[in-house]
Amino acid sequence: MKVSRFIQLSIMMFLEFFIWGGWFVTLGSFMGNNLESSGAETAMAFSTQSWGAIVAPFIIGLIADRFFNAERILAVLHLMGAVLMYQMSQASGFSEFYPYILGYMIVYMPTLALVNSISFYQMKDPAKYFPYVRVFGTLGWIVAGLIISFVFKWDAAENIANGMLSNTFMMVAIASAVLGLYSFSLPKTPPQNKGGALSLSEILGLDALKLLKDRNFLVFFMSSVLICIPLAFYYQNISPFLTELKVENSTAWASLGQVSEVFFMLLLPFFFKKYGFKKTLLFGMLAWGVRYALFAFGNSGDLFFMLILGIALHGICYDFFFVSGQIYTDSKAGEKYKNAAQGLITLATYGIGMLIGFWVAGQIVDKNALADGTHTWQDVWLFPAIFAVGVLILFGIFFKNETIKYKA
Template sequence: MTTKTRIQLSVMMFLQFFIWGSWYVTMGTYLNEIGFQGTAIGNSYSTVNLAAIVAPLFVGMVADRFFEGQRVLAFLHFLGGLVLFWVSTIKDPTAFYWVLLLYSLCYMPTLAIVNAVAFYQMDDPEKEFPGIRVLGTIGWIVAGLVVGFLKVEPTEIPLQIGGGVSIAMGLFALSLPKTPPKAKGEKVTVGKVLGFDALRLMKDRSFAVLIISSLLISIPLAFYYGFTNLFLNEQGMSNAAGKMTMGQMSEIIFMLLMPWFFRRLGVKKMILIGMFAWVARYILFAYGNNEELVAMFYLGILLHGICYDFFFVTGQIYVDKAAPEAVRNSAQGLITLVTYGIGMYLGSVYSGIVVESKEVLDAAGKVVSHDWRHIWLVPAGLAAVVLLLFAALFREKKEVRM
């Protein structure tokens, strides 16, 4: 891979996650500000998860078979940018939901497409991809720092920033190296694209336990992604969006340490630690405050590295090692479907219901705050139950551990 190509792919990955990070973290705060109740906020976040279910169908059945990757990327980001500007003008919950779903259907397929564009240009993806992918996390961090610095969290401006950068990404993608459709002429089925071909692996108890646990643990996980920024702002934390990027900073650190932990702990212990970190995070949020116990908030944010890497990344590694080569891609598709798709969708909807049930209203019926302690104890309890079930039922195979 030439230096020019490396720079192009690095910019691509940076912009890809800058776009998502610019609006996603603070959207709950903005929607609360314009009068959306918890259920409407949770439903809005669920559009991303619905799109995550549909995205593999578009990528596998259409993009990978008929079009060059960089051209699809350009079209989706340019169109998505325009739609995101449209989203920023909407104040009605129902209309907001449907237009944001349209945007999500534009954005979510691009997550797979940027990887495909990057992999095609690489001589040794195993060595070269991590250095490119980390620019995505840096892009998310910079987006949070920019939004926090501008002090625009409760406004529509983050959506407009995301829209503007998305249009710029669409134009930039046209300059990316040519990436021909990798599945041109191949027969592709819905079952293969969504990972259903890997369902036969569910006969193995430990694999089934991992998949089911991944689905269930994703439900409490959605509380963090949808409502942490609103929570921190209501607690009076300044520059909450900027401070939340400490979570992505810790993610980079623990990602680099993953091989060391994996050799010493193995799959089961790492996933259990990841699950426990989610329980601990929510308890820290429930009992901390923005005064003498503010360190509990910061610790809860910093746990993101363990929460994400030890659970999501370790689970993907286990699936890659446990699945036979013939269904390995389908197995990865399956775990992505049950976590980012089905599990997070259920979690987004349920978290909205819980948050709305704990709203504190003024005499005029306007939401002024929330009973956050009891809100955070709900996902903490759910995560604890899944942790106990996983600990009791999962058996780690020695060859996978190695």
């Protein structure tokens, strides 16, 4: 791949995840402080990610795969996102804010698939080159957190109290506009199914439901949905949790999870080959239970290292389960159902699983809210810790070990 092409795609990926990391991490704190939202309302805001994931296949399947170049749709969606982000920065109440965040996630979530499609189309060997492009996305997320904490200090306690987190939406609106305009300069990526008719089952990846006849894949599928409930607790509560404990530069500390994601992504092939798929996933699920126990019993004082260790475990939690799961799904699907199977897993996890997870997290947070606006965080974090261990036990019992082919 040409160096100029690599640079183009890397900038695209950097901006794509800079945009997501620039507001999603601090959303929980923004909801509680700027909008004075309840746990249930915060859950509704985070759940828009799931609704976006559910709608995304329709946008990709009905439009991107049939009529227009992917880079042009990417441009239009991010320009629309810039406008919606600006409106979110101006909102003063939940009822005003919610329609904008819902609209934004409906236009943003399809872009995650589009940047992948654009990248894959330009690569002769995606397995070799894509990780080097994708890592710039993780770097973009990290840089966004560092800017919020160290450049503008919007997540400092006094600035949060003064409503400064609304500036994160303005920053992202500008970045979204930049990526929207930049996307018009990206390499052409024509429709992959131009003129072809797609059924509803093909768009949603439902053709891959045949894979559920395989007992192992069914156990993996159900475990993927269930483990998204603990995952939702992390995304929804890490910022309010650190903010309430008065942790300085909380957004930067939270980005440590993405740093570890890069590290453990490099270790994944080693674990996968040495221990196999089942043990790798069990490592991932065990890490979920351990990290939430660390959050439950750590503090911002002498046990602050426990919070940092819990955040750093994000790499194992995410890579060892979700990335391994994508590899397993690809190996089980075969050529005919590869795309459909990945679409089905995405719909089940980011769609259904996290939709349930955000709702559960909102209920648990409200149940443990105190009169002064604080929370009994130990009880909040123990729920997903125990839940993750339960999923681990069920997966360990019912999933029979099998050898699958994997090209590192």
